[in-house]
Amino acid sequence: MTTAKLASLMARGTDFLGCETAILCGAMSWVSERNLVAAISNAGGFGVIACGAMTPELLDAEIAATKALTDRPFGVNLITMHPQLFDLIDICARHDVGHVVLAGGLPPKGSIEAIKQKGARLICFAPALSLAKKLVRSGVDALVVEGMEAGGHIGPVSTSVLAQEILPDMAGQVPVFVAGGIGRGEAIAAYLEMGAAGVQLGTRFACATESIAHPNFKKAFFRASARDAVASVQIDARLPVIPVRALKNAGTESFTAKQREVANLLDSGTIEMMEAQLQIEHYWAGALRRAVIDGDVEGGSLMAGQSVGMVTKEEPVAAIIAQLMEEAAQALARRTA
Template sequence: MTTYPKTARLMQRGADFLGSETAILCGAMSWVSERNLVSAISNAGGFGVIACGAMTPELLDREIAATRALTDKPFGVNLITMHPDLFELIAVCEKHAVGHVVLAGGIPPKGSVEAIKGGKNPAKVICFAPTLALAKKLLRSGADALVIEGMEAGGHIGPVSTSVLAQEMLPELAEDHLIFVAGGIGRGQAIAGYLEMGAAGVQLGTRFACAQESIAHPDFKKAFFRASARDAVASVQVDPRLPVIPVRALKNKGSEEFTAKQREVAGTLDREEIAMNEAQLQIEHYWAGALRRAVIDGDVETGSLMAGQSVGMLKEEEPVAAIIEKLMSQSEEALTRR
């Protein structure tokens, strides 16, 4: 960090909170953010985050242990708030003394924040905040830091762009709270801008998805390298009764199949065969399966190629350390020019 004094100074609060050299988090990407990529990011001075996704407590237990075997640096775990075994997953994180738990996918259920912060090995809680009102509520409810993520991001997204969220929320919150900015960040110049606005750090997912240490299938990575920003499109909600959070991914045959899946699930709701919670879980399981086909099996036609709009900036495989160094160097150059 001594090589990047201006960036380091602006990142200091975030880096101190995370316990990492830089305040660059890796967004949790199911099937991608596993032991190899997470440990590589933490070892390179960033902050890796395991994507628990639909894992069982037993699987998460093994994944945390395997990550610990590859790094002695801090890393976090991302948990989906609607997971039926959420409190068991929290207990697994406590067992391994995970220092930071990221809660994603909705408002944390009652008692979850307290469970994370109140055990024998209390952890810091990071939450996603799509609006200013919800950000304030989450902070009052015990969140130690927030991620504000714009619609340019890959995977599950909200309706507002990163640049607008940053302008709306950083002036209100950043002085007294730790706010990380995410969504569409692919270069260090953007990082410099958000840090100057008061962000404690940033989160990037797509930029790391095709790193050399990422286990993603070669065909998955090739699809990213060929794509432009406009190829990463948001899914369409078919039925207003089925509150499907839009997902940004590269357009392919799988995008069309998801539309058909929504119609199928909506039909079961019509017939009152399942409850709304079960309907949402079916959609989540669909995404988990489709994403696995793309990331692990290399099925780039019918699998889900979740990608942010920064995908157009990816042209080749690079080591994680080189990516972080490039981002920091670009940020420092931008701050120096100013």
């Protein structure tokens, strides 16, 4: 009975995504690649490739490699400020990618039309109700409401507040997926009952057996608690740096130094604002790679959400999804009783 209720609450999300379980994997650079993405889709969830700073050629190869590992639907996350965004959209279209996620700001002029004219469904992040309404008016097919508890780039508002603000207005118009700090099925059940079509989790999957993250990276997650996942600090008001949540280490300090360096280049007129922002993005991509791939857990970036304390061991993606669904079903059963 309760499993049926859970399936009923998730039906809108599963219909939209074309999968069995309305759980998206957050796009984590270097982590959300072919192996993890395919494993999540094969387990009934919805994997999403993190394109990040990839070139069109690299994305082309990554999508092809993912298709070789799964025949289930998966999506691709593209960063709006990528200088070759429209080339990346073409690559997705060439591979008949069914869902594109745009992250990192409002979609540039023409990008929504370019994605949708090739038949893909477009998912965007909505950090406020006003932006959610604007995105839906622009033709976006679904929204992700992500709170500041999430890992990686974050906004200033908590998940629970955003969900209360956005779901009552928007859940009737488009599927809305809630993200940020979700680590257990009880939270999933609560957001579904509030009107969410599904959820997005990143941190919970980062240390899955199928994740290629370095053993040092995974061990850092297992040792960490919620309070270890801290947001970066903006040191110059002119440089609109989106805060990043990661585990405290020496890399956190070096980001402060990087901001000073970029601010000085802005002062001297050596670079424009767009280039300044790209330099910051490239810093994060490099720092994240050092941690995820090379295992440099001191100098690299250990991007993690506040749910990191609920990541205690390496386990298969299928087991993680099964546990989350069981916890959600039990939570719904308790409320029904």
